[in-house]
Amino acid sequence: MKKIRKAGKQERAFRFLLFSCVPAFLILFSGSLCAAPVVIGSKKFTESYVLGEIAKRQLSDAGIPDEHRQGMGGTIILWEALRGRQIDLYPEYTGTIVQEILKRSDPMHVDTVATELGKMGIGMTKPLGFNNTYALVMKRKRASDLGIHTISDLQKHPELKFGLTHEFLDRQDGWQPLAAAYQLGSQNVIGIDHAIGYDALRSGAIDVKDAYSTDAKIADYDLIVLKDDRRFFPDYDAVFLYRLSLDEKVVAALRALEGKIDDAKMTRLNAEAERTKDYTQAANFFFTSDRESAGDSTGLTSQVSRPVFGESFWHKLARWTARHLELAGLSLLLSTIVGLPLGIWASRGGAIGHIILGFAGIVQTIPSLALLALLVPLPFFGISVRTAIAALFLYGLLPIVRNTATGLQDIPRALRESAIALGLSPRARLWQIYLPMASRSILAGIKTSAVINVGTATLAALIGAGGLGEPILSGLNLNDHATILQGAIPAAVLALLVQSFFDLLDRVLIPKGLRL
């Protein structure tokens, strides 16, 4: 008798797995919806990270609660996030604003730019003091061997290999107009990540790359900046863009930074950030050196409200891993909750079945980066954890839907008909016969989704959603392999753990009779 009571457990376990997690999911999900602090965004390169951290420290010192979403992506992602209220402010450059945001091809005065932005509800601080324009750089020795000093000199050397960042290749003030202005049409050009490009330059894989004129690597790697002899690159004065609806106190704190950072100081901060691999510390370096030079000897404010920095590695790892699991776990849960019924539906075949499997298949073919980029402009999503979870959810759908459908379809007709002929209700047939019989296939689908999600979740850092992708991105950005491994190794370990967890789950959830 005992055995009979025990026997119902598998079905109950199935249901439990599905339904008990729903409330937990809703709680966690709504938690990510309500965020009160001022949100600072930054682009995916050292200087932007540092400026973001400086703004964060500045606001913290003024007693304003804040949050910094590091390295969210390129100009358009940040701009859309600002307009879409996902972030409140971010550092930008005047040249970029004119070319990329206002889409003007001719130079504009700073005040005109501010007026134009004002019409869109966006405010702009005065320049922070440094001009970080684009530049083309070469190894000093290679350039002097070839006798190249200016960009015009490149015309004589069509054999040189250019490794340019993807953003520079696509920008309206980037490679194409530059090549046209200098008649550099026949060059050999490849797209390459900014940080990786420096390695390529050093090893000789490429000869010329784009850089920012305050880039710390220029000094580190003994590079020379080719003279922009036709004055092609516009000015790139750094400013902060913010939403005009922002509290006056916040704007005031931000404007206090106007004119405070000159070229030399910014280059030093960039070098500091790359040397210590710690943006917070580099930003603090600005405040300490700033106060020293300004003669601020009281040190009172900095003592009182200095934010915690130098977070320990294990603490960071725990934070990344927790976020990573949150991203992968919630999306997997959603995929399962949605994918299982869809798979059951699809298993019945017909037009609807084809549509469901077709849709899930098409989603799978969209590159994960493109899917993230497609979701970002949508009103509910934007730059947030939600977007990352939604993208991962869509990715996880196909394996679950397909495996559920085929698992159910593979049940022999004789057994299907036996269940019907016995007189079991449709619901009892599904829960007591069909789903347990398909459990191996269904669980294999969920396992596949889980492993895919753990891997793909590293991309979530691209839109500032955190996780183990964060050190990978920072590492790529800083060209620091140790930092990359800090994210890559835990992510791989996590994938293996998830795999073994599901292997264990198989033993619990797949009925014994099917494992003989």
Add this chain to the structure above:
Amino acid sequence: MSALVQLIGVSKTFGDDAAVHAIDLSVERGQTTVLIGPSGCGKSTLLRLIIGLLEPDSGEIKFDGTTLNAGQIEIIRRRVGYVIQEGGLFPHLTARRNILLMARHLGRAENEMFPRLSELCALTRFPENFLDRYPLELSGGQRQRVSLMRALMLSPELLLLDEPLGALDPLVRAALQKDLKEIFGRLKQTSLLVTHDLAEAAYLGDEIVLMNEGRIVQQGSLKDLQQNPASAFVSEFISAQRSLAVL
């Protein structure tokens, strides 16, 4: 004696060739009726129509006086036991759970189910200590005995058997034939059995219904079929099987 099941002008055609045409048939209470004929003659189709796995294109099927329709088919199914060739046992459930599946679904009391289960084990000569085995751990003959118990659990008024012994080796088959005959006799079970083996039909059946190409060719005892064949096909079918039996 009255008919438990009546088929009146039942036709069903579909893609493959197991169609039936204008079938009239009565299954009498307390009797074993055997459907026999070459493969593809539509004999299994008739069983599937009676249990509602198929719906007739035309004609009428009456169970205990009521015409089958989608509304009450589920209730009727609970009054009918169905055994198929490979047993149709669910591999993820033990023999015991397979047998009790429907009784539990209907919320029957345990003190009602367990005596019945022991009774069935005795009836089908199935060792009770094998009840906690999974179908894959049982032999073909044992599986059919479990399948039979599952079909008989709720004391069905009608037992449908679709070539229940077809996949078994000759010795096991002979033993089960003997047991089936004993069970039918003891329970006075109304049954409808499909087979293609004339000897089996003659041994188990009170009434033999010979089918060919979706129609009933002749109905009666084996003697009737032998002495007054309705057509050349009937004599041919009987002589083909007899010559095999003699060999």
